[in-house]
Amino acid sequence: MSKNEYIPFASEITEVIKHTDIEYTFRMKYEGEVKPGQFFEVSIPKYGEAPISVSGIGDGTVDLTIRRVGRVTDEVFEHYAGDRLFLRGPYGNGFDVENYRDRELVVIAGGTGLSPVRGVVEYFSEHPEEVKGMTLVAGFKSPKDILFLEDFARWKKSMEVILTVDCSDGDFSCQIGLVTEYIPKLPVKDKGEAVAVVVGPPAMMHFTTKGLLEAGFKEENIWISHERKMCCGIGKCGHCKIDDTYVCLDGPVFNFTKGSRLID
Structure with missing residues (x-):
């Protein structure tokens, strides 16, 4: 049975790092291959989804640095360490x-x-x-x-x-x-x-x-x-x-x- 590419998976926020008033990094649990420059679709039910670039790759984590600019990201900023977001990806070719x-x-x-x-x-x-x-x-x-x-x-x-x-x-x-x-x-x-x-x-x-x-x-x-x-x-x-x-x-x-x- 083929995988439905539109179905996201839940990922736990392990840390939230504030850079500016409208830009935070959300460190997410993720196991798998990922390259700098690729992106994930970040979603919250009822609010929608947004493509966010990978800004860091750790041991069992990826960093997603997000700017608060609209409906989806406004809601993302209401989530904290221990909460979960939904992800699809990683997508794109990234930097080699x-x-x-x-x-x-x-x-x-x-x-x-x-x-x-x-x-x-x-x-x-x-x-x-x-x-x-x-x-x-x-x-x-x-x-x-x-x-x-x-x-x-x-x-x-x-x-x-x-x-x-x-x-x-x-x-x-x-x-x-x-x-x-x-x-x-x-x-x-x-x-x-x-x-x-x-x-x-x-x-x-x-x-x-x-x-x-x-x-x-x-x-x-x-x-x-x-x-x-x-x-x-x-x-x-x-x-x-x-x-x-x-x-x-x-x-x-x-x-x-x-x-x-x-x-x-």
């Missing part, structure tokens, strides 16, 4: 760390775009010998919008980290400016052979990839994540279809040679 091994790696993330790529950053933070060098550029609107703040101090021990905000109230020590301003200053020895991952709002990804190409990065050495308009997660509803591509099935991670041509 094999694409970045033995290369100089640059990860550029904007706002909540750090969530789906955090697993890649964590992996190479724990295995720095597997890359020739790594730089993380993470940008947020303001200090109060920074996600995973405690992780940055740990990441700085194994990679170059540039944490920047669009504006500051003067009480927080970090760079000020858009992530694109730091592309010419990247400490990369061979930009023609280096690889890059770019995740964030569409405008941010557009100008960041444009800046990387102008700096000498090759199109085939850049990966992006398209996450807009995903709905069912299994290619049935058509919300995420762009030409003949289903983002939820063929992505959400794309090499830029393909991703740059997905115009929605």
